[in-house]
Amino acid sequence: MVEEKKAEPEPSLRERKKQATRQRISNVATGLFVARGFDEVTVAEVARVAEVSAMTVFNYFPRKEDLFLDRIPEAVELFTEAVRRRGPDESPLAALRALALRLLGRRHPLGGLDDDFAHFWRIVVDSPALRARAREGVEEVEEALAQALAETAPELPDPHLAAAVTVAAYRAVYVVTARRMLEGERAATLVDGHRVRLEAAFDALEGVFGTGG
Template sequence: MTKDREGQEAELPLRERKKRATRQRISDVATGLFLTGGFDEVTVAEVARAADVSAMTVFNYFPRKEDLFLDRIPQAIELFTQAVRERGPGQSPLAALRGLALGLLDQRHPLSAVDDDFPAFWRIVLASPALRARAREGVEDLEHALARTFAGTGSGFADPELAAALTVAAYRSVYATTARRLLAGEPAAALADDHGARVDAAFDALERALG
């Protein structure tokens, strides 16, 4: 968690902070179980017992089992749309998103893909058709949310839906390339500079394509 995000959390009402802490604890417990036991083999009831909550509580926070493991989808949507909504005066949406992507890399945030823990996570995803399907849905959810944000914030794009689709596809391409190289055994430290260069190249291409 970044310092800015820690500050935002501290400003939340106590009840909301407790809810977020409970959600994170359930997700952390579930991730540990899935990594050791396999996603399809571990049940929601087992997650609930390990987290010392009821199965109903688990589903209150995570409507689907897949969301226990792919719990960063809502955060990705929040970060990308917030970057556009809260961009500085005179800053373009693409410049704001480029800054976000490079900032995620600097933090070695899971959404940047540059982390040596990454391969274990994605091997679980690749082994589960249900998780792969949910990951694809998450990309679509991000694209739709970004299109709505472009349309509602005076982005200047003639076609916000096209702009969102191209932006998400460009970032996904950079992310997927880094993921494949990590899964092939390359260390994250050796990939960081190249990942950053590919982020810049992707946004340079978007600037040319979208003006």
């Protein structure tokens, strides 16, 4: 059953302060990782520069890798909420397609297109620990999406398969663009091709799973 869309409540002052602290820690960590490399920076150093305790860092980021790959929880929330909060006549794939195009249009980090992302992915490629965590993050999104589909799209015979194929398709489009940026191409020259591949990916998915809401 699809939930009706509701206005998001404004976060409390306490929640806003927590979000600001989390963002400050992440920004400090990212700056250090970019300057010196992921493996050369310790959590204790991040805590010192961010002016918090190491325990506070771990309260927000369970692992060092999460300091850099800090958008995994956001990806889980965006994908699952797109499905759970879609319109009553909107299919899960239509909602996910709209999300993907919206992220692209906003040049959101999870959308895959910004010239700064090349620096980000170069650090990930150079670190086995970050590459492993990135793979785990993809699995977390896939599992959460499967759960959301199982709860809201009973017409799908295999929500886990649908989630796996959808995430794999999105990742494939994202990775092609990331590799081309790592090779030196600019985001402005890639955006149209990225959008075409996204649309083609969702067209193919709808051909397999249908468009019923």
